[in-house]
Amino acid sequence: MIYNHIIKSIENKKKLFGLLIDPDNHSDQSLINIIDKANSAKVDLILIGGSLLNNHIDHAADLIRRNTKIPMVLFPGSPLQITSNADGILLLSLISGRNPDLLIGNHVIASAYIKRSGLEVLPTGYILIEGGKSTSVEYMSNTRPIPAEKIDIAIATAMAGEMLGLKLIYLEAGSGANNPVTYDLISGVKKNISIPLIVGGGIKTKEAVEKTIKAGADIIVVGTAIEQNSEVLQEMVEKTHSY
Numbered sequence: 001m002i003y004n005h006i007i008k009s010i011e012n013k014k015k016l017f018g019l020l021i022d023p024d025n026h027s028d029q030s031l032i033n034i035i036d037k038a039n040s041a042k043v044d045l046i047l048i049g050g051s052l053l054n055n056h057i058d059h060a061a062d063l064i065r066r067n068t069k070i071p072m073v074l075f076p077g078s079p080l081q082i083t084s085n086a087d088g089i090l091l092l093s094l095i096s097g098r099n100p101d102l103l104i105g106n107h108v109i110a111s112a113y114i115k116r117s118g119l120e121v122l123p124t125g126y127i128l129i130e131g132g133k134s135t136s137v138e139y140m141s142n143t144r145p146i147p148a149e150k151i152d153i154a155i156a157t158a159m160a161g162e163m164l165g166l167k168l169i170y171l172e173a174g175s176g177a178n179n180p181v182t183y184d185l186i187s188g189v190k191k192n193i194s195i196p197l198i199v200g201g202g203i204k205t206k207e208a209v210e211k212t213i214k215a216g217a218d219i220i221v222v223g224t225a226i227e228q229n230s231e232v233l234q235e236m237v238e239k240t241h242s243y
Ligand code: 1GP
Pocket: 020, 172, 173, 174, 175, 176, 177, 199, 200, 201, 202, 203, 221, 222, 223, 224, 225
């Protein structure tokens, strides 16, 4: 089970690296190439998701499944991005926003489908933090991110998510963000919650991975930097595992 694996890793002080794959940015061959690299780099989790749905997510997940044993978690931009070909799903509640569809509406629509799919459900408090530019997730979710310097609001939001029973908190600067979530914000949130903390958005270098891990992230998620240059994957995963 994926959640148990995350909890055990935290107990053993092992940090995890999640590779985000947006099927819309890949052909079959480039998907196979990146999965080969993920296998040799020893990526811990593969997240699949994106804002749109130009390619078929069932097919992408099936192709990934046939080429790796790395656990595959859906990171859906919408209820249309759900497939039983993955292992689990981050069931995201966008708790930094006030869009009822992303707090409960979409979950109601998808609940029976998710149950039938057999996917492991990972209820996740998804918190958007302002990352220096307008991102797809901000536009598509029709919500405003928490300003990066409003650390107290981010902490209160994460605490509220934990109190509501969510099992993970995901601090998100947005894919391709100029600025990743700051050290102070991550460490402030980490000190005030006891559930696992995922951090992603705008992490472009192994130095940024190091800062994010040192600040208290349990799981790092990187997508854009690896799409732009897959050679950095190995060093980013090594940096993650060196803590
Ligand atoms: C986005 O947190 C992820 O949802 C990853 O962001 O694409 O900027 O690495 P990047």
